[in-house]
Amino acid sequence: MSAIAMTAIPxxxxxxxxxxxxxxxxxxxxxxxxxxxxxxxxxxYLGVTKPMIQLALSVVLIFAFFYYASRKRAMVPGxxxxxxxxxxxxxxxxxxxxxxxxxxxMRFVPFLVSMFFFILVNNYFGxxxxxxxxxxxxxGVAYALAIIAWAVYNWVGITKHGFIGYLKxxxxxxxxxxxxxxxxxxxxxxxxxxxxxxxxxxxxxxxxFAGHILLLLFALGGEYLIAEMGGVYIGAxxxxxxxxxxxxxxxxxxxxxxxxxxxxxxxxxxAGAIADEH
Amino acid sequence: MLGYxxxxxxxxxxxxxxxxxxxxxxxxxxxxxxxxxxIAILGFALAEALAIIGIALAFVLGA
Numbered sequence: 001m002s003a004i005a006m007t008a009i010p011x012x013x014x015x016x017x018x019x020x021x022x023x024x025x026x027x028x029x030x031x032x033x034x035x036x037x038x039x040x041x042x043x044x045y046l047g048v049t050k051p052m053i054q055l056a057l058s059v060v061l062i063f064a065f066f067y068y069a070s071r072k073r074a075m076v077p078g079x080x081x082x083x084x085x086x087x088x089x090x091x092x093x094x095x096x097x098x099x100x101x102x103x104x105x106m107r108f109v110p111f112l113v114s115m116f117f118f119i120l121v122n123n124y125f126g127x128x129x130x131x132x133x134x135x136x137x138x139x140g141v142a143y144a145l146a147i148i149a150w151a152v153y154n155w156v157g158i159t160k161h162g163f164i165g166y167l168k169x170x171x172x173x174x175x176x177x178x179x180x181x182x183x184x185x186x187x188x189x190x191x192x193x194x195x196x197x198x199x200x201x202x203x204x205x206x207x208x209f210a211g212h213i214l215l216l217l218f219a220l221g222g223e224y225l226i227a228e229m230g231g232v233y234i235g236a237x238x239x240x241x242x243x244x245x246x247x248x249x250x251x252x253x254x255x256x257x258x259x260x261x262x263x264x265x266x267x268x269x270x271a272g273a274i275a276d277e278h
Numbered sequence: 279m280l281g282y283x284x285x286x287x288x289x290x291x292x293x294x295x296x297x298x299x300x301x302x303x304x305x306x307x308x309x310x311x312x313x314x315x316x317i318a319i320l321g322f323a324l325a326e327a328l329a330i331i332g333i334a335l336a337f338v339l340g341a
Contacts, residue, residue, distance in 0.1 A: 019337060099316060199327040206330045261323050264316060 014224045017216035022137060022209070024050050051135040058121040058135070062114070091116045091263065099267040100274070108270055111152060116263040119145065119204065123255035126212050127248060134255070137208035139201070146201035149266040154193075157273030166273070192272075200265060207258050211251045218244035282336045285329070292325035 025034040026047025035046040069084025077085060091113045096105045119136060126134030135141050157166040171188040172181065222240030225233045300318035304311045 098312065199330070202334050203323065203327060203330050206333050210333055261319060264319055265323060268316070268320065 013228065014221065017213055017220055019209075021213075021216060022133070024133075027053065050133060051138045051141065054122065054125050054131065054133070054135040055141065058118060058125070062117045062121055087117065088113055095260075095263050095267050099264065100271045104274065108152075108156075108267070112263050112267060115145070115149070115266065116259055119259040119262055120256065123208060123259055124252075126208065126215075126255065127251060134208045134212055136204055136258075137212050139205045139209075142201040142205035142208075145204065145262070146197045149200060149262075149269070150197035153266065153269040153273045156270060160274050169275075170273070196265075196269060200262065204258050204262055207254055211247075211254055214247055215244060215251065218247060282332055285332045289325050289329035289332075292328075293322055296321045296325060 023045075025031050026045050026049050029035070029045075029047060036043050037046050038044075065080075066084055066088075069080045072078065072081060074081060092105075092109050095116070096109050096112050099105075100108060122135040122141065124134075125131045126137065136145075154166070157169065160166070161169050167189075170192045171185045173184055173188060176184060218240050222237045222244060225237030225240060229237075296318060300314055303314050
């Protein structure tokens with residue numbers, strides 16, 4: 001389909017955005033002068049890249065927000081304190097307490113709150129002008145976050161049930177006996193221990209990546225249609241820009257939802273790991 | 279990438295069905311929203327995971 005559309009265009013000068021647009025050279029270098037190193041057979045850039053700065057900046061922003069929101073601790077909250085309380089309360093009540101249960105949810109609240117706001121801010125970097133790159137659209141960030149979540153829910157499960165007990169708890173479904181177990185245990189192990197962190201990371205990464213590539217496509221395509229093609233294509237370019245704005249609104253929703261889903265699933269996995277029985 | 283477009287039909291239908299069932303449930307029994315919402319979002323995330331694995335594979339195999 002796209003090949004047919006491409007041949008209809010008289011000048012084939014438009015290069016659609018691809019995964020390469022996310023692999024920015026380190027700050028202060030261009031693509032040619034950047035130092036590189038070999039890692040697992042891939043050539044990688046050596047240096048401080050834009051997502052790294054964004055990750056550090058997000059920590060500073062979240063710290064400043066909660067520091068100033070909680071500094072006064074007035075009985076009648078001001079605007080900033082209200083925002084802080086609302087954000088914290090949402091994660092604590094609807095994510096942590098409703099999933100983990102009111103008995104021992106409190107010790108996971110700091111972890112879940114920091115994870116939620118870290119992912120949220122890093123997602124929204126994709127829409128802030130001049131930044132325009134969600135740091136979670138780099139797969140390494142998503143993998144790291146998923147490994148942290150995986151380590152936490154396995155760790156609390158192992159400390160509660162013991163290593164063998166935890167493995168039994170996660171792989172043997174209750175009320176199943178006999179030869180069916182030979183089929184179910186590998187399946188449960190695969191889905192609970194292996195697939196969970198992979199889907200957790202890929203969901204966050206691929207949503208951010210796909211959404212951002214869609215934005216790039218409509219912005220660059222619209223700009224190309226108007227600036228390079230001209231004439232009757234200006235109308236199509238304007239439509240493309242309208243689509244860009246509509247997808248920006250959709251992305252605002254998706255970015256929030258992905259942070260929410262990530263933390264919701266983490267809370268559910270923790271709840272499953274510390275549950276007494278099925 | 280064209281195949282990926284076709285492959286999204288399945289997860290798309292699944293996500294639609296999950297939220298249809300969720301909306302139906304809440305419309306019939308509004309007080310059950312708190313209990314149904316995490317289940318709906320969990321189901322949505324699981325159905326969506328198939329589409330996500332698809333896009334990852336499209337890039338891995340396409341490269």
